[in-house]
Amino acid sequence: MSSTVSDSMRKIIQQIRMVYDAREPMAPPPLLYTDPLAAPPSAPVLDVLQPPAKRPLSPLPTPPPQTGKDSYALIGDAELAEYVEPLYARAWGMRNRAGLLRLNGRPCVTLYKDFKFPTDVMQFEFLNMLGKKIVAFRHHPELAVTWMKVTFITTSHEAVSHESDTARRRLRGVTARDVQLAYSAEKIYAGLLKRASLSYNQRLLPKSQRPQTIKEIISERGA
Numbered sequence: 001m002s003s004t005v006s007d008s009m010r011k012i013i014q015q016i017r018m019v020y021d022a023r024e025p026m027a028p029p030p031l032l033y034t035d036p037l038a039a040p041p042s043a044p045v046l047d048v049l050q051p052p053a054k055r056p057l058s059p060l061p062t063p064p065p066q067t068g069k070d071s072y073a074l075i076g077d078a079e080l081a082e083y084v085e086p087l088y089a090r091a092w093g094m095r096n097r098a099g100l101l102r103l104n105g106r107p108c109v110t111l112y113k114d115f116k117f118p119t120d121v122m123q124f125e126f127l128n129m130l131g132k133k134i135v136a137f138r139h140h141p142e143l144a145v146t147w148m149k150v151t152f153i154t155t156s157h158e159a160v161s162h163e164s165d166t167a168r169r170r171l172r173g174v175t176a177r178d179v180q181l182a183y184s185a186e187k188i189y190a191g192l193l194k195r196a197s198l199s200y201n202q203r204l205l206p207k208s209q210r211p212q213t214i215k216e217i218i219s220e221r222g223a
């Protein structure tokens with residue numbers, strides 16, 4: 001009796017195997033995104049990575065000099081207009097991040113951008129290239145790495161202010177070194193997008209994050 005049961009069990013198992021073996025091959029898992037390095041996508045991958053903008057961006061100006069004692073001088077309103085305005089057009093922002101350098105809530109002006117990528121491959125290539133630049137340049141941004149995004153924040157704790165007023169002198173902020181580093185990061189990013197035949201049409205940050213004067217930035221309540 002028990003042998004009959006196991007015979008019929010065996011038959012059932014055999015039938016299941018036949019059905020299983022005869023099934024359609026499983027479809028490969030759907031791709032979450034296309035690799036732009038392999039083939040340029042026909043449709044935009046992200047809203048920030050769209051076909052060329054109608055009005056192409058004018059090239060970044062020659063950055064401020066990176067050596068000498070003045071490379072750690074805080075930038076003022078004139079430099080903001082000359083060097084930071086072109087970064088604003090590329091989705092960079094300026095903010096007061098009081099407390100960033102444990103300055104007990106004192107203002108700390110920072111230059112920042114959220115770099116967005118169509119693939120993680122491009123994101124880590126960017127980090128690799130940027131890393132080499134940072135090490136050679138000996139100026140270190142804060143980097144936060146999340147899915148397809150790198151948040152870049154830079155400021156100089158070594159900033160020197162020529163102001164006579166002590167409170168202003170103790171201000172930390174953006175110097176020529178930060179602008180230099182930001183330009184390098186932007187050029188690496190633009191180069192990677194160009195190689196992948198992608199052009200960007202990034203949404204500008206809100207006006208409050210694109211201030212025109214240093215005073216506007218430090219009067220913002222630090223985050």
Ligand SMILES: C[C@H](O)[C@H](O)[C@H]1CNC2=NC(N)=NC(=O)C2=N1
Pocket residue numbers: 138139140141154155156157158159
């Ligand atoms: C000696 C060395 O170059 C300095 O300490 C550098 C290092 N990296 C730096 N990085 C940043 N973000 N700000 C600085 O003031 C700074 N100073």
